[in-house]
Each structure stands twice: as structure tokens, then as C-alpha cells.
Amino acid sequence: MTLLRTLAIAIALGLGGLAVQAAPLRIVIDQGVIEPLPFAVPDFIAENGGAAEYARNIARVVAADLAGTGLFREIGPEAFISGVTSFDAPVAYNDWQAINAQALITGAVQASGDQIVVKFRVFDVFSGQQLGEGLQFAGTPQTWRRMAHKVADAVYSRITGEGGYFDSRVVYVAESGPKNQRLKRLAVMDYDGANIQYLTDSSSIVLAPRFSPNGDRVLFTSYASGFPRIYVMDVGSLAVRALDEQPGTMTFAPRFSPDGNTVVFSLEQGGNTDIYAMDIGSGRLQQLTNAPSIETAPSYSPDGSQIVFESDRSGTQQLYIMSASGGEARRISNGAGRYGTPVWSPRGDLIAFTKQNEGRFHIGVMRVQGDEERLLTASFLDEGPTWAPNGRVIMFTRETAGAGGQAGLYSVDISGRNLRQIVTEGAASDPAWSPLLP
């Protein structure tokens, strides 16, 4: 990914279609990074008494979001030559140029009772102009982090031309206890690990939660009945119901269709596992594969017309794509080793997967046609990729070896750069990213 200051290309920015005239501030993500873009975020201006803490904290979260992408590098306040004293005062471009802050983000916060209002501007320091128009968000004091993420998403979008992903949540499995008696419960957190909330207790093993397309429900597998079975939880009320009640079967690996009306999953009966789809409203069940091999880990294409899944019909785990109504499947994985847990990118262009080869596990991506395979990670055990809402970042589970082995959540850019651990309260596995919040 290159960080490019492109020359004299007018770019229509998302907000208001403003055209920037010369040497716009721009990161072109697909070009192999040379160096992250330096930016400065002075504390936002507190426009009244109650706003001081929010003004400082929001600026810190914006900075952390941008720096956390690996595409940006923060220049800290110790380097600043001049401060920002008023949201509407003219920007002293020379002072920011002198410390090589290419982007400057200023903002202001008003707090009144149960509402805070955040406004911000982005400046292209070396062009000496504002990048896009100022924006403001309003919310309750409890949602100040979300407002910070929304500011950072807007800045990220304006500079990269891509959608953001900071105002999003991740549902995952929180783990505790020794390896042979692991306790597991569902949890949800902001994408950066803040605001952890537990959704179930740990009385039953729970596995692989998945958000609905608008984030209102979570599918997961639980052993609450003594047997693995799929449940759906309403995120608002935490009410849970079983998706499927067929005795003598085991159901697992569920995912929603893009319209949220269908669940595709694996159903095991008599030792054989195939893929089924269930219409949630009517409960109507449709069998999509019918083979003596293992068919599992189905994931819809963003338009809902196709499903990528794994099967060992060739003798080892490999990736296949079929129509969402089932039928003939074409194999897309062709490299050495075994491929599992395919997930279709929200942009539709790539499939993320887990690969096992020569005793190592990898997270990788390939194009939908199966070509241009790229392995992004390698370790004793990496598995279960999930896509950020903008299709630029993948989160996954990494587990360490041995009796004291622990699972944790990691993220990596689809370039393979910027591998980082998401700090959780304890061990964690099976992350699933929400869409961008409304």
C-alpha cells in the first residue's frame, strides 16, 4: 500500500462532493505502504464547562483509530508549535508544516445535560486548505466513544477514499479455565476492545457467534441442550431461541444471508455433515449439499446469490463456491495444504480463509476465482477470519501451543501488514465483526 500524495487530481469527496484542487491529501491503499501519513489531533476545544473531559478523550480515540490502521502516524502534542484555541480560528498552516503534520484534525465539543455535540474539520496542511466540509455528530454522553469513531471514520474516508470501520462492534467468545475444561461465553465489544459486554454465562460451551447484517441479532452454537445446536439471540433484549429443533441431529456453523432472512448452516445426521438453509420466518428448511463428505462453514456472497464453503469431498478440506440454492459447486482453492472457514469479503472481491500447511496455520485471502492467493499470517494456530465492514482488515483467532495455550484476537490488514492483538479482558476466540453501526 502506498501512501501517495497524488498530483493535481481533483477528487470528489464523499461529503458535499467538494473538489479539492491541487495535491490533495490522499492515501491510495492498494499500493504497498512506504510510510504512514503523519497527522496531528490537538485536544478538541471544550466549548463549555462540562465538555473538557470529552474534548480530550474524543481526540485521543480519534488518534488511536487512525494510528491503529498502520496507514497513519500521530505527531504528538509535545511537537506542536502552536495550539488550537478556537474551532473557527484560522489554521496556522506554517506551524503544522514545520512539524510535518500532513493532516490536521481539529474539533470542538459541547456538553449540555444528556447531550454532547462533536464537530470537526480535517485540513490538508501542505495544500493549506480544508479537506471536505466540517461535520458534527450529536449523542448522549455514554456514546462519546462512538462519536469519536464516527469522526475517525469520516477522516479515514476522506483521506483514503474507502469506507471506514471504526464505529463497529465485534461479537466473540470469551474464554477462561484450563485447556481441558475451557469455559466459554459470548461477549461483544467495540472493534478496538472497549465496552465489553457479556451476553451469556459460561454454563454451556458456546461457539462461533455471527452478527446479522444490521447487527440486531447474533447466531451462535451452544451445547445448552447437551448437543451442539444453533440459537439466535436478539442483541437488544438478549432473548434467545433455538433456530432448529430436529432431534438426533447436530447443527453448527451458522451465518445470515445478506438480507437477514435466511440462515445457512451445517447439519450433521448419522455422522454426515451437509449444508442447509433455513428461512427464519417460516422455518422452511432447504438442503443445499448432499454428499457423504463433510460440507461446512458456508458464507454468502454480498449479493446473496452464491455461497462459499469448505468440503473434504476431494479427500482434504478445500474451498468451493455454489449457487445459494445449492447444486453444482466449483472448487476455488488449489494450493498446497488444507483450506477451511471461507468468508466472503463485504466488497465481494476476496475470500478470506484458514489454511493448514506443513504444521502451520495461516489466515489468507484469494480472489473469488481462486487466484492471487496471499497468506497474511502464520503461527501455531490461526483460524476463523472475519472481515471489517470496509473489507480492508481481517480479525481472527490466534491460539498458542501447549498446556498453557491461550486464544486471543488479532487483526491484520489484507496487505499482510499491521498485525496487532486486540486487548480483551481474558482469553478470546471466534470474533465476528458487525456492519458499520448506523
Next chain:
Amino acid sequence: MTLLPKAILLVAVLGLAACNNPDRYGAGGVDPNATAGAGIDTTGLGDPNNPNSVAYFNQTIGDRVLFAVDQSNLSDSARNVLAGQARWMTSNPDYAVIIEGHADEQGTREYNLALGARRASAVQNYLISQGVSAARLRTVSYGKERPLEVCSVEACYSQNRRAVTVLSVGAGT
């Protein structure tokens, strides 16, 4: 941030009563899945010298069979163990059985669930072929969720690729 009050208790509807195999998950194993009404009965295993005791089944006949990497076919020694299990079940018709399939950690979660189910099913089919009523047998897969041994080398993996026959009183016949 709001930490919501104690979450959902999913209701257990396991139709079987006490599971008579305290160490199926590992040394001193307590089934963390056990919910109300499905507690482990560690006192009811009986005298291991009594061939009709659960202790005799678990220890002398053998309650488990092992599998090769990524395989679910039964070895000759596994068949011998299962034939012994079937004879015991025939003489002790009051017991119902859950066959638990397991995998080692070298695999993805979903695939290992399916693989564990294949292993449990292979055992179930063999017990049926030896005359055990299908109505007494259920299967469940734990995939890689409940290893018996916790090291990350083949010596442990080989013990984790298993199907364990767990006896329960109270349902079955």
C-alpha cells in the same frame, strides 16, 4: 459501558440422568456443561471387579477408542474394544449410551466438529452391528473443545482423537 445483568440461562433438556464417566474430559474432569439435573455421579461406578459395574466397563473393557489423524475408520483393536462394550451393554440393558466424538487441536473448529461426529457415528454403527439397539445410542461431537491431554505434540493428540462411550442410567430402555 453497561454491563448487563446476568445473562441468559439456556435451559438444558438433556434427557439422560447421571453420566457415569467422571474422567472422560481429563484428569479429575468435571463436566463444565453439566447443568441442573445432569451432575456427575462419581460414587455410582461400582466395584471394578464386578463385570456388570460401570467401573469395569470404563476400565477393563475400555470406554474409548482412538483414531488416526483426520480419520474415522476403526482399527482392529478398536473393534475389539467395541465388541466388548456391546457385550456389556447387552447384559446391562438398563443403561443408555452417549458416544462422544473428539478431535485433536490441529484443525479448524467447524471441521473438527464434523470429524468428531464421524468418529462417534463410526462407533455407533459398530455397536449396532454387534446387536446393541439403536434406540439406546446417541452421539455428540465436541470437536476440539474438550481435549483429554493438553500438550501440543502427537503424544497428546493421539489420545485426544477419540470416541468415548459414556453410560447413563435412567433412560435407555
